[in-house]
Amino acid sequence: MRAVLLAAGEGKRLRHYFKRPKPLIHLLGLPLIERNILTLRECGIKDFIIITGCYDSALRDCLGTGEKMGINIKYLYNPDWKLGNGLSAHTFHKEFKRDEKFILMMADHIIGSDVIKDFVAEAGNIKQNEILLAADRRLEGVYDLPECTKIKAENNYALELGKGLQEFNAVDCGLFIGTGALLDALSGSIAEGRYALTDAVNRLAGLNRVKLHFIDGPWVDVDDLASYKHAEKMLLQSLIPPKDGLVSKFINRKFSLVITKFLAQTGATPNQITFFSFLIAVASAICFATANPLCGGLLAQFSSIVDGVDGEMARLKFLKSNYGGIFDSILDRYADFLIIIGMTYAWYAATGNTTALLVGSAALTGMPMSMLFKEKFQAVTGKPFLPGYDGISRYLLANRDGRLFIIMLGGIFNLLPFTLILLAAVTHLQTLIRLYNARKLA
Amino acid sequence: MRAVLLAAGEGKRLRHYFKRPKPLIHLLGLPLIERNILTLRECGIKDFIIITGCYDSALRDCLGTGEKMGINIKYLYNPDWKLGNGLSAHTFHKEFKRDEKFILMMADHIIGSDVIKDFVAEAGNIKQNEILLAADRRLEGVYDLPECTKIKAENNYALELGKGLQEFNAVDCGLFIGTGALLDALSGSIAEGRYALTDAVNRLAGLNRVKLHFIDGPWVDVDDLASYKHAEKMLLQSLIPPKDGLVSKFINRKFSLVITKFLAQTGATPNQITFFSFLIAVASAICFATANPLCGGLLAQFSSIVDGVDGEMARLKFLKSNYGGIFDSILDRYADFLIIIGMTYAWYAATGNTTALLVGSAALTGMPMSMLFKEKFQAVTGKPFLPGYDGISRYLLANRDGRLFIIMLGGIFNLLPFTLILLAAVTHLQTLIRLYNARKLA
Numbered sequence: 079m080r081a082v083l084l085a086a087g088e089g090k091r092l093r094h095y096f097k098r099p100k101p102l103i104h105l106l107g108l109p110l111i112e113r114n115i116l117t118l119r120e121c122g123i124k125d126f127i128i129i130t131g132c133y134d135s136a137l138r139d140c141l142g143t144g145e146k147m148g149i150n151i152k153y154l155y156n157p158d159w160k161l162g163n164g165l166s167a168h169t170f171h172k173e174f175k176r177d178e179k180f181i182l183m184m185a186d187h188i189i190g191s192d193v194i195k196d197f198v199a200e201a202g203n204i205k206q207n208e209i210l211l212a213a214d215r216r217l218e219g220v221y222d223l224p225e226c227t228k229i230k231a232e233n234n235y236a237l238e239l240g241k242g243l244q245e246f247n248a249v250d251c252g253l254f255i256g257t258g259a260l261l262d263a264l265s266g267s268i269a270e271g272r273y274a275l276t277d278a279v280n281r282l283a284g285l286n287r288v289k290l291h292f293i294d295g296p297w298v299d300v301d302d303l304a305s306y307k308h309a310e311k312m313l314l315q316s317l318i319p320p321k322d323g324l325v326s327k328f329i330n331r332k333f334s335l336v337i338t339k340f341l342a343q344t345g346a347t348p349n350q351i352t353f354f355s356f357l358i359a360v361a362s363a364i365c366f367a368t369a370n371p372l373c374g375g376l377l378a379q380f381s382s383i384v385d386g387v388d389g390e391m392a393r394l395k396f397l398k399s400n401y402g403g404i405f406d407s408i409l410d411r412y413a414d415f416l417i418i419i420g421m422t423y424a425w426y427a428a429t430g431n432t433t434a435l436l437v438g439s440a441a442l443t444g445m446p447m448s449m450l451f452k453e454k455f456q457a458v459t460g461k462p463f464l465p466g467y468d469g470i471s472r473y474l475l476a477n478r479d480g481r482l483f484i485i486m487l488g489g490i491f492n493l494l495p496f497t498l499i500l501l502a503a504v505t506h507l508q509t510l511i512r513l514y515n516a517r518k519l520a
Numbered sequence: 521m522r523a524v525l526l527a528a529g530e531g532k533r534l535r536h537y538f539k540r541p542k543p544l545i546h547l548l549g550l551p552l553i554e555r556n557i558l559t560l561r562e563c564g565i566k567d568f569i570i571i572t573g574c575y576d577s578a579l580r581d582c583l584g585t586g587e588k589m590g591i592n593i594k595y596l597y598n599p600d601w602k603l604g605n606g607l608s609a610h611t612f613h614k615e616f617k618r619d620e621k622f623i624l625m626m627a628d629h630i631i632g633s634d635v636i637k638d639f640v641a642e643a644g645n646i647k648q649n650e651i652l653l654a655a656d657r658r659l660e661g662v663y664d665l666p667e668c669t670k671i672k673a674e675n676n677y678a679l680e681l682g683k684g685l686q687e688f689n690a691v692d693c694g695l696f697i698g699t700g701a702l703l704d705a706l707s708g709s710i711a712e713g714r715y716a717l718t719d720a721v722n723r724l725a726g727l728n729r730v731k732l733h734f735i736d737g738p739w740v741d742v743d744d745l746a747s748y749k750h751a752e753k754m755l756l757q758s759l760i761p762p763k764d765g766l767v768s769k770f771i772n773r774k775f776s777l778v779i780t781k782f783l784a785q786t787g788a789t790p791n792q793i794t795f796f797s798f799l800i801a802v803a804s805a806i807c808f809a810t811a812n813p814l815c816g817g818l819l820a821q822f823s824s825i826v827d828g829v830d831g832e833m834a835r836l837k838f839l840k841s842n843y844g845g846i847f848d849s850i851l852d853r854y855a856d857f858l859i860i861i862g863m864t865y866a867w868y869a870a871t872g873n874t875t876a877l878l879v880g881s882a883a884l885t886g887m888p889m890s891m892l893f894k895e896k897f898q899a900v901t902g903k904p905f906l907p908g909y910d911g912i913s914r915y916l917l918a919n920r921d922g923r924l925f926i927i928m929l930g931g932i933f934n935l936l937p938f939t940l941i942l943l944a945a946v947t948h949l950q951t952l953i954r955l956y957n958a959r960k961l962a
Contacts, residue, residue, distance in 0.1 A: 400962035403900040404893070408955055411892060415885040426877075435868075435877060442881065443857040446888045450853060451846070453895035458845040513850055520842035 079201060080178070081123045082256070084275075085111055085185035086131025086159035086166040091302040099133035101185040102140050103306070106313055107342035107395055109140065110300060111185040112147075116396040119149055120191055121198045123181065126151045127173055129166045131159025162273025168264040170256075177206060182254040186300045188309040189253060190316055193295035200291050201255045209282060210255035211236060213290040214297065215248040221298045221308055226250065227276055229290070236288040239280050248290065250276075251297050259287060314339060317390040321465055324472060326386060326479040334386035341391060348392040348399075352406045355384035359413030363420035366489070371424070375489015378417055382482035385410065407449065410478060414445040417485060418498070425494045434495070441498045444505025448477050451512050459520050467519055468512070476508035521643060522620070523565045524698070526717075527553055527627035528573025528601035528608040533744045541575035543627040544582050545748070548755055549784035549837055551582065552742060553627040554589075558838040561591055562633055563640045565623065568593045569615055571608045573601025604715025610706040612698075619648060624696040628742045630751040631695060632758055635737035642733050643697045651724060652697035653678060655732045656739065657690040663740045663750050668692065669718055671732070678730040681722050690732065692718075693739050701729060756781060759832040763907055766914060768828060768921040776828035783833060790834040790841075794848045797826035801855030805862035808931070813866070817931015820859055824924035827852065849891065852920060856887040859927060860943070867936045876937070883940045886947025890919050893954050901962050909961055910954070918950035 089100025096103045101111035108116070115126060126149055130137050134155050144151035156169045167182060174180075179201050183189075189212075197212050204210045213229055213236070214220055228246035230238045239250060254260070263278040282288045296312045298305055314335045322331070341351070362377035388406055392398040422438025425431070452463040465472055475484055481501060488497025531542025538545045543553035550558070557568060568591055572579050576597050586593035598611045609624060616622075621643050625631075631654075639654050646652045655671055655678070656662055670688035672680045681692060696702070705720040712719075724730045738754045740747055756777045764773070783793070804819035830848055834840040864880025867873070894905040907914055917926055923943060930939025 400900040401959050404896050404958050404962055405955065407896045408889070408893060408951060411889070412885075415881075419881050422881075438881075439857075439861050439884065442884055443854075446892060447850070447853070450888060450892060450895070451850060453892070453899050454846050454849045457895050457898050458842040509850060513847065516846050517843050520846055 079123060079181060079198070080125040080127060081115075081118050081181040081183060082127045082129065082167070082170050083111060083114060083183055083185045084129050084163055084166050085133070085137055086129050086156050087163065088132045088160075089186065089301075092300070092306065095303055095306075099136045100300075101133070102136060103300075104343075105188065105300070105306065105309055106339065107344075110188065111137070112141065113188065114183060114185060115141075115144070115147060115149065115151075117189070117191045117194055118181065118183070118198075119147065120396070121195050123198075124149050127154060127170060127180075128152070128185075129154050129156055129169050131156045131166055162275070162277075164264055164275040164278050165268060165273045167256075167275050167278075168261065168268060171261045171265070174258065174261055177258070179204070180256045182256045182260070184252040184299070187252040187297060188300055188313065189251065189293075189297040190295035190312075193293045193297060194253070196295075197253060197255075197291050197293065204255060204257070204289050206257050207259045208287045208289050209257055209260045209279070210289050210291055211279065212251040212253035212293050212297075213248040214251055215292050216294075217247070217249070220249055222301070222305060223249070225299070225301060231290055234290050234292075235286055236279070236283040236290055237286075238283055239276050239288075241276075248292070250279075251293060252299060253297075310339070313394065314390075317393050319389070321462065323465065323475075323477040323479040325382075325475065325483040329483070330383045330386050330479055333383045334390060337384065337387050338390040338394060341387065342394055346391070348388040348397050348402050349405055351384060351388040351391060352402070352409055355381050355388065356409040356413050358384060360416055362485075363416035366417065366420035366494070367423045367427075369424055369428070371421075371489040371492045371494060373489070374417070374420065375486040378482045378489065379486035381413060382479055382486075385478070411446050411449070414478070414481070415442060417482075418442045418445060418501070421485070421488070421494050421498055425498065434498075437495070437498045437502055440502035440506070444476075444502050444509070445481065447505055447509040448481075451509060455516065455520065463512075467515065468508070469515075471508055471511045474504040474508050476504040481505070521565060521623060521640070522567040522569060523557075523560050523623040523625060524569045524571065524609070524612050525553060525556060525625055525627045526571050526605055526608050527575070527579055528571050528598050529605065530574045530602075531628065531743075534742070534748065537745055537748075541578045542742075543575070544578060545742075546785075547630065547742070547748065547751055548781065549786075552630065553579070554583065555630065556625060556627060557583075557586070557589060557591065557593075559631070559633045559636055560623065560625070560640075561589065562838070563637050565640075566591050569596060569612060569622075570594070570627075571596050571598055571611050573598045573608055604717075604719075606706055606717040606720050607710060607715045609698075609717050609720075610703065610710060613703045613707070616700065616703055619700070621646070622698045624698045624702070626694040626741070629694040629739060630742055630755065631693065631735075631739040632737035632754075635735045635739060636695070638737075639695060639697075639733050639735065646697060646699070646731050648699050649701045650729045650731050651699055651702045651721070652731050652733055653721065654693040654695035654735050654739075655690040656693055657734050658736075659689070659691070662691050664743070664747060665691070667741070667743060669694075673732055676732050676734075677728055678721070678725040678732055679728075680725055681718050681730075683718075690734070692721075693735060694741060695739075752781070755836065756832075759835050761831070763904065765907060765917075765919040765921040767824075767917065767925040771925070772825045772828050772921055775825045776832060779826065779829050780832040780836060783829065784836055788833070790830040790839050790844050791847055793826060793830040793833060794844070794851055797823050797830065798851040798855050800826060802858055804927075805855075805858035808859065808862035808936070809865045809869075811866055811870070813863075813931040813934045813936060815931070816859070816862065817928040820924045820931065821928035823855060824921055824928075827920070853888050853891070856920070856923070857884060859924075860884045860887060860940070863927070863930070863936050863940055867940065876940075879937070879940045879944055882944035882948070886918075886944050886951070887923065889947055889951040890923075893951060897958065897962065909957065910950070911957075913950055913953045916946040916950050918946040923947070 085101040227250040228243040267277040358381035365374035426434040455463040527543040669692040670685040709719040800823035808816035868876040897905040
């Protein structure tokens with residue numbers, strides 16, 4: 079399936095703040111239109127048609143042939159872009175292939191990638207004389223409702239659309255699966271001198287041919303500074319993975335998202351951030367070994383926070399890689415080992431007590447067990463080991479976020495022996511509990 | 521698809537040695553027919569028809585309704601089993617459903633499970649007026665060629681079959697996909713007073729309706745003591761997984777297969793064997809810690825050998841489980857940790873040298889890295905990390921079989937410090953090499 083992106087308009091309201099064409103405004107490190115292209119690429123879309131108007135050459139200069147992104151881009155120029163976005167959408171008729179279904183998306187709408195994936199998957203369920211429109215019926219949650227195009231819907235079909243509609247139960251998210259029927263409707267309404275996309279969609283709605291797909295994720299039409307800020311917030315929130323541990327969820331993400339928001343503007347790569355997190359852990363280990371537990375503890379927790387940033391950045395800027403996942407896992411293990419060795423050394427050097435060595439060994443061997451168990455579980459069962467499987471034992475804080483949090487507290491309160499005993503206890507106890515529970519789960 | 525197993529004959533030649541009906545003779549812990557049922561179950565077959573004759577009640581008593589194996593068994597009795605196996609096969613016509621395709625297998629043929637899987641997958645490629653026959657054209661490798669039914673084949677079709685055929689280029693493995701055409705041909709040849717299955721197959725071959733599937737794995741018709749021994753050997757060899765490390769492949773398997781052959785006769789479960797292997801490792805750790813390196817080293821290697829037995833036994837007796845895989849992995853890690861701690865303690869207790877602690881920590885942290893890397897690689901790429909990916913670095917012997925072999929040598933020659941340094945070096949070096957190579961592989 080091909081995707082058609084409407085990027086012909088002027089976008090006056092944001093022009094004042096950003097001094098560049100609206101589709102090229104950077105949102106967390108990526109131009110709006112590039113973010114949409116990369117999201118669609120994740121859905122398997124390789125061929126893009128960009129309809130230009132006001133900023134034709136700027137768009138061509140910025141995005142080129144798409145080769146760098148591993149996709150193909152064709153540009154269609156609509157000289158009469160000022161008349162309305164229906165005329166721009168209609169420009170696609172030059173490229174349209176008989177019986178083709180295509181995605182039609184506004185370049186400046188930001189929509190969660192899961193929402194787009196679900197929507198694209200529905201393309202097969204419409205007839206050639208219908209179109210599919212993404213709609214949101216969670217009206218109380220819609221951002222800037224007065225500005226939205228409203229829909230009067232009945233049984234998954236739109237009856238009427240319009241910005242000024244008095245009676246409505248959903249709004250239009252600006253994302254379509256188009257067919258020849260849409261282009262015909264556009265021809266018809268243009269012939270009547272009505273140039274908005276909504277005019278053509280309304281014609282089809284009158285024939286009961288606008289099927290609706292109700293979305294259940296976030297989206298926003300980036301139109302002014304307030305909606306831009308909202309989109310930023312929405313995207314950052316979407317970076318939190320569902321399998322987060324307790325400390326990660328309630329503490330670390332508050333900080334890591336701030337760092338990610340800052341670093342998104344730079345060229346920092348996820349692997350560089352992974353390595354930086356490792357270096358902080360090395361510094362933490364050195365602090366512990368040199369009898370600086372306060373620094374050691376704080377650095378351990380800082381490393382843990384930065385350890386969340388690499389993944390956030392990878393998702394935010396479409397830089398996820400298999401290698402990144404492996405690199406992160408292996409460096410995390412070494413980071414853990416070094417911190418425990420630093421703490422054990424500090425205890426032993428201060429007291430000469432050989433118990434330190436025994437406890438240190440126990441903590442050292444406990445550190446990799448959580449990951450080992452989870453990866454093995456996934457390898458044999460084919461499904462990820464979810465935090466919920468741990469039940470009440472997730473309060474042991476034996477996952478990495480929890481362990482580094484315990485280490486921070488141990489450093490702050492200068493309680494290294496107790497901390498090492500606790501780490502050894504929770505890690506091995508959690509392994510035993512998981513091994514016991516796995517008899518039913520695996 | 522349903523499977524029909526022919527188990528009506530007397531099997532005189534083995535009667536003398538085993539004192540029980542031939543289909544119920546135990547081969548490595550399982551009756552011949554049960555092994556075939558369980559192999560077919562792995563191919564997704566749930567419904568079985570067993571054609572009985574000579575040993576009707578013994579078979580019913582042994583296998584029951586199949587509920588224990590999670591399958592359904594129906595029995596069809598052929599009172600005239602003495603006349604020939606074609607008559608037994610024809611008994612299935614009472615149960616046959618129009619247009620059904622079914623697997624027809626001799627209860628006493630042992631065929632590699634991959635061979636059966638590939639064969640069953642071909643069922644869709646024959647027409648309703650054809651049958652599919654598994655054939656072997658690797659004539660020099662066929663066991664007891666004179667006893668086999670020969671096939672004259674041309675372009676994947678059989679022209680003629682017969683035990684005494686002078687001109688032939690393949691042999692019949694006794695495994696069919698049957699259709700209504702087979703039952704019709706059986707009716708025809710029985711009406712002419714010819715009661716062997718081969719008579720009916722020959723009729724179809726004359727009409728060019730016996731399609732051949734040439735197998736590329738092991739099989740044997742268990743007919744006498746020599747072929748029974750051959751089947752035993754063949755099955756044991758098939759238990760060696762392709763991803764074996766060097767020490768495992770060239771040393772450990774020689775011993776583990778002998779243990780498996782012995783334990784197959786008992787009720788020992790794979791998880792019990794896993795736990796036994798762990799206990800041997802604990803004993804090894806204690807020996808090292810109490811300055812008994814020779815015992816420690818030998819026990820470590822023995823534990824490594826037994827660590828291969830659980831998997832062999834699981835595959836041999838169809839006892840593979842997700843939990844078994846997890847249990848084995850976690851216990852292996854604890855076994856490794858304890859042995860390293862035992863060795864480090866021995867070195868430190870004897871010398872008081874703190875270098876021992878540093879080297880011990882390095883070896884301790886290196887032990888889980890191989891598994892961690894491999895599991896993570898599989899989790900992110902979706903494909904297993906194969907031994908070939910290590911290239912020349914597999915000679916570092918940093919996988920578990922190699923590490924325990926190094927430990928054995930270290931124990932025998934009483935070179936604990938050197939062994940620990942070596943273990944630390946090879947495990948971390950291998951991790952670094954893998955991390956470097958993964959940039960391309962992942």
